[in-house]
Amino acid sequence: MPATIHDVAKKAGVGIGTVSSVLNNSRPVNPATRQKVLDAIKWLDFVPNPSGRRLSMGKTHTIGVVIPFFTIASQIERLRGVMSVIAGSDYDISLYTVETVPQRNKVLQRVARRGHIDGLLIFSLSPTEEDLQRIKQRQVPTVLIEAYHPEVHSLSLDDVAAARNAVEYLINLGHRKIAYIGDYLEDPFGTYFSRNRFEGYCQALKAAGITVDKRYQRQGWLDRSEARQLALDLLQLPDRPTAVFAFSDEQALGVLEAARDLDISVPQQLSVIGYDDIRIAHFAQLTTVRQNLFDSGVKGVELLLNVIEHPNATPQHIQLPTKLVIRHTTAPPPVMENIL
Amino acid sequence: MPATIHDVAKKAGVGIGTVSSVLNNSRPVNPATRQKVLDAIKWLDFVPNPSGRRLSMGKTHTIGVVIPFFTIASQIERLRGVMSVIAGSDYDISLYTVETVPQRNKVLQRVARRGHIDGLLIFSLSPTEEDLQRIKQRQVPTVLIEAYHPEVHSLSLDDVAAARNAVEYLINLGHRKIAYIGDYLEDPFGTYFSRNRFEGYCQALKAAGITVDKRYQRQGWLDRSEARQLALDLLQLPDRPTAVFAFSDEQALGVLEAARDLDISVPQQLSVIGYDDIRIAHFAQLTTVRQNLFDSGVKGVELLLNVIEHPNATPQHIQLPTKLVIRHTTAPPPVMENIL
């Protein structure tokens, strides 16, 4: 059995209060006594049991990180950002991945409460009204990343503008037949950004007087292989699009794979734009909307740590910048098309 | 403040022992009483405080997962495997990423003890003798994945054979000038597999009577951009290699990027083999040594859960299979070379 604070106290010939004091610097201790305690701690290889400490202090020193779509590279980049700041703090990270609705509910209903975690960092999941009531009632410090609710702190992107921007770029290159491959507009997790990106896509088309063509829209899971199937279908249309705007880099990569399957050269015959700028995007030379994913994780925990200290602060909503990164999967549409 | 077991007991008009009994099914409870308790629990939205439970039971219901090189895609795949089985258990995951030696030590010295976690899953980090003494002395159930020590349960690959196999494949294609780009043979974390893969590389060359040429060996961090630099250098050698065997897919991708920078076509002028078969490898059409990463995570926790139940089992060492996946970055060397 590991040593306890009592063992240390006995070994050092002092009371446990003194040991606790040197452990936490919670009150002045005579240097000589302190040294005795320190020696005992070292001798016994003592580290305080966190459960005892938690119970006593009513703090868990743990942050719950809730991540859906864990297969998606962008989530990992965010998590890396989170870990980089946590490593320098005295918090632990409890990881909750969400792949199904029951999992989502389990986390939000059972775990998201005081006594379990000190704060909750939620990626890409916008809380429902019901969730929100729970969170507020339980007073769990919460920060959303890439999600939004007016009453919860959040970091998010101006998805509408970013998507509109990307599609405008395609239009300026001369494209008219621009397809959209995205997530389901209404997904069971209650995300909202698919709607926003689609909205931006529509806005750009309308502003340019291009009719929004249903045939050029496809929905699927945030998954490369599914996007590939959708793109395969899309690219075999009699009047196939000359450009595709994808909801995410993962899906854009699926489109690139489909183009390769069909011997359609990119960007000569087909332009592709993604979203996120995950690390593979660079390798694939993908034109994409960059969001600084690592940074969003860093900023997210920093905000959460702040909220834990000041629980009653009014909700902040930080907009993270995006930027269109032009690489080599976009070009003007084939000339043939323009002549016809 | 959240409801406690006392609140439930009062609300239901019973003692806390009874509440605990229905919570844990630890002893028979009269159906009517049980229902009263259940109603109170639901009414109060009560979930037991884990710190209390932990302290009382001496179990944390938490598994620590230690992951170095978190930027590397292969680690994420393993973690996904871990999460997939944890989701169905009543364990939580505490994530510890290790990017520096102090971080490594902090985890192994402070966190790796009973009372903090019930078990430890360590990726890609072989414990030193000193680490081992600590682990054994503290009796922390531990499983290593892609690492090895005779006295700790482990899942690993026959790296030597897998690497030899890959290089033999290159030799059979006709290559003679085969370079190796790898991790540092002695890294500060105490991994060992870089040595093994390098050993396999050397074995294959020697068996074919090819001299192992120092000029064709490069070492760097497990990182794509660094591998790219190394490859840039390698490929500008006066008598440049016709094939590169990389320690990991990440590094192989760096080699591909370097080849692209230098307008060297793959596989016509240069063959490249990676290791891991991370998801990008498929997109990049990379020939690689496949290890089932997701599965290694699954098997790893399953073993750990088992060890937690049976702490005194003799150490198991499971060898995971590998397989050379031939895609489109390998081909016979350029004909010119053979003529000369």
Added chain:
DNA sequence: CTGTTAGCGCATTCAA
């Protein structure tokens, strides 16, 4: 400056 004690929330033992 320091030892003692109460209490954090729970599981579990001992009585009843």
Added chain:
DNA sequence: TTGAATGCGCTAACAG
């Protein structure tokens, strides 16, 4: 079948 009491390891308040 159940209630009350004990202790898990710790922090913090209290008393000296």
